[in-house]
Amino acid sequence: MFKYDYLRPASVKEACELLALHGDSAKVIAGGTDLMVQIRDEDKKWANIKYIIDIGHLKEMKYIKEDGDSICIGALSSHTDIVKSKILQKYAPFFCEASSTVGSPQIRNMGTIGGSIGNASPASDPVPPLIALDAEVKVVGTSGERTVLLKSIFANSYKTTLKVDEIITEISFKKMPTEAKSVFLKLGRRKALAISRMNVGVIVVVDSMGFVSDVRIAPGCIFAVPDRVKIAEDVLLGKVPTRELLVEAGKKVSEEMINRTGIRPSTEFKKPAIESLTTRALSQALEVE
Amino acid sequence: MNKINVNMIVNGEVVSILVEPNARLLDTLRDNLELTGTKEGCGVGECGACTVIVDGEAVNSCMILAASMEGKVIETIEGLGGDNGELHILQEKFIEHSALQCGFCTPGLVMSAKAFLDVNDKPTREEIKTAISGNLCRCTGYSQIVDAIEDAAKDYYVYDVCRVKK
Numbered sequence: 001m002f003k004y005d006y007l008r009p010a011s012v013k014e015a016c017e018l019l020a021l022h023g024d025s026a027k028v029i030a031g032g033t034d035l036m037v038q039i040r041d042e043d044k045k046w047a048n049i050k051y052i053i054d055i056g057h058l059k060e061m062k063y064i065k066e067d068g069d070s071i072c073i074g075a076l077s078s079h080t081d082i083v084k085s086k087i088l089q090k091y092a093p094f095f096c097e098a099s100s101t102v103g104s105p106q107i108r109n110m111g112t113i114g115g116s117i118g119n120a121s122p123a124s125d126p127v128p129p130l131i132a133l134d135a136e137v138k139v140v141g142t143s144g145e146r147t148v149l150l151k152s153i154f155a156n157s158y159k160t161t162l163k164v165d166e167i168i169t170e171i172s173f174k175k176m177p178t179e180a181k182s183v184f185l186k187l188g189r190r191k192a193l194a195i196s197r198m199n200v201g202v203i204v205v206v207d208s209m210g211f212v213s214d215v216r217i218a219p220g221c222i223f224a225v226p227d228r229v230k231i232a233e234d235v236l237l238g239k240v241p242t243r244e245l246l247v248e249a250g251k252k253v254s255e256e257m258i259n260r261t262g263i264r265p266s267t268e269f270k271k272p273a274i275e276s277l278t279t280r281a282l283s284q285a286l287e288v289e
Numbered sequence: 290m291n292k293i294n295v296n297m298i299v300n301g302e303v304v305s306i307l308v309e310p311n312a313r314l315l316d317t318l319r320d321n322l323e324l325t326g327t328k329e330g331c332g333v334g335e336c337g338a339c340t341v342i343v344d345g346e347a348v349n350s351c352m353i354l355a356a357s358m359e360g361k362v363i364e365t366i367e368g369l370g371g372d373n374g375e376l377h378i379l380q381e382k383f384i385e386h387s388a389l390q391c392g393f394c395t396p397g398l399v400m401s402a403k404a405f406l407d408v409n410d411k412p413t414r415e416e417i418k419t420a421i422s423g424n425l426c427r428c429t430g431y432s433q434i435v436d437a438i439e440d441a442a443k444d445y446y447v448y449d450v451c452r453v454k455k
């Protein structure tokens with residue numbers, strides 16, 4: 001079993017200072033639903049861990065609020081907080097839907113959105129909707145704070161671009177226009193084998209003439225780092241949506257998957273799965289049979 | 290490794306205790322406080338046998354560091370019965386509906402159900418199923434468990450109010 005000391009900073013600032021002091025031998029813990037499993041499994045990633053820095057009690061990072069035309073979410077908000085938030089149900093319902101599929105009630109009560117991002121798993125459920133929303137994150141370190149695109153936080157599977165002394169404190173995005181439709185769909189469950197996991201978040205806006213004026217397609221589990229798929233979005237942008245175009249957009253997503261990750265043993269399963277999942281999500285959002 | 294002093298309320302009593310930095314809440318409850326009703330199944334958040342209630346929410350005590358429980362209010366299965374050994378309404382209904390066989394999953398299931406009924410007045414069967422979806426049972430097949438919780442829900446509000454008054 002790994003042995004470590006437990007540190008309990010009184011503020012975000014103090015947490016960053018502890019991170020700066022202890023460098024790679026320290027790690028922050030929020031809900032612990034990822035970290036506790038990895039430590040128990042003696043994941044080699046944490047072999048030199050000497051300090052666990054608890055940020056779970058820092059209430060200053062637990063809020064969901066409107067700020068003009070943006071929504072701001074404190075990084076310590078749990079998945080349950082997100083599912084229950086009236087603000088998010090109104091302005092980003094597919095994000096609530098995605099969060100409601102995380103694990104179990106217990107996991108949703110403990111797990112935080114900051115932890116989902118910090119863990120950088122390609123199979124995260126709440127991350128694809130945030131990518132579709134072009135969300136930004138506020139990151140605080142000993143030398144101050146910066147706000148960057150969420151997308152840029154992911155370096156690789158399970159690796160972030162955060163500096164050693166940095167903590168994610170807030171996630172924010174622009175409210176979707178009221179006429180926007182969003183859908184999150186997920187295949188498979190965690191308890192079934194990992195290979196069956198796949199998800200997608202989509203947003204579409206159709207103008208008064210029936211043309212698609214905005215479309216975002218953010219699939220999960222198929223890239224090392226989450227991203228929108230521009231070549232699939234371009235299939236629909238400016239068009240009147242038809243069944244054929246939705247099928248075509250689904251094909252573009254799998255094309256992009258193969259472009260980025262190459263042909264793998266799982267491709268045979270993943271290709272048709274992500275195609276039909278994307279097409280299904282788009283047809284629900286656009287109400288095209 | 291430095292031990293950590295933690296002050297928490299467990300089943301209504303103030304507990305002040307030194308814990309190892311890597312001790313889980315589950316370990317502290319079972320090994321130090323001798324509250325062995327809370328069980329360890331998988332140890333990785335999948336089975337729910339270790340479910341307890343912290344500040345009103347059901348959580349897996351196998352994934353929580355005991356050191357992080359400073360100031361928290363914790364309920365375990367041992368805290369449910371009355372002072373004179375009366376069973377909680379959920380425990381009664383579990384027995385009435387034969388909602389257990391080996392019983393290993395039962396404390397966790399009862400705690401998930403309690404956290405849920407504490408804030409839900411008239412739950413549907415689907416809502417009950419979701420509320421216990423983080424608790425695995427290898428024996429019963431779940432339908433008796435859902436029956437028991439559904440039945441408890443009918444009298445829960447009145448039961449809870451009377452209990453608090455006492």
Ligand SMILES: Cc1cc2nc3c(=O)[nH]c(=O)nc-3n(C[C@H](O)[C@H](O)[C@H](O)COP(=O)(O)OP(=O)(O)OC[C@H]3O[C@@H](n4cnc5c(N)ncnc54)[C@H](O)[C@@H]3O)c2cc1C
Nearest residue numbers: 030031032033034035103111112114115118119125168334
């Ligand atoms: C049984 C089980 C089922 C699960 N099912 C799902 C599922 O269906 N879908 C899904 O998406 N996920 C699932 N998860 C994964 C997990 O619950 C989420 O990723 C969770 O949100 C992580 O949040 P946390 O607060 O618990 O993270 P922690 O474990 O506390 O931290 C995770 C990582 O992020 C870092 N970190 C945490 N907070 C911050 C911060 N504010 N700034 C910088 N770094 C930070 C930590 O250092 C650590 O490396 C499951 C986990 C379990 C155990």
Ligand code: FES
Nearest residue numbers: 330331332337351
């Ligand atoms: S022992 Fe905690 S969830 Fe299985």
Ligand code: FES
Nearest residue numbers: 390392426427428
């Ligand atoms: S009664 Fe045996 S596991 Fe549920």
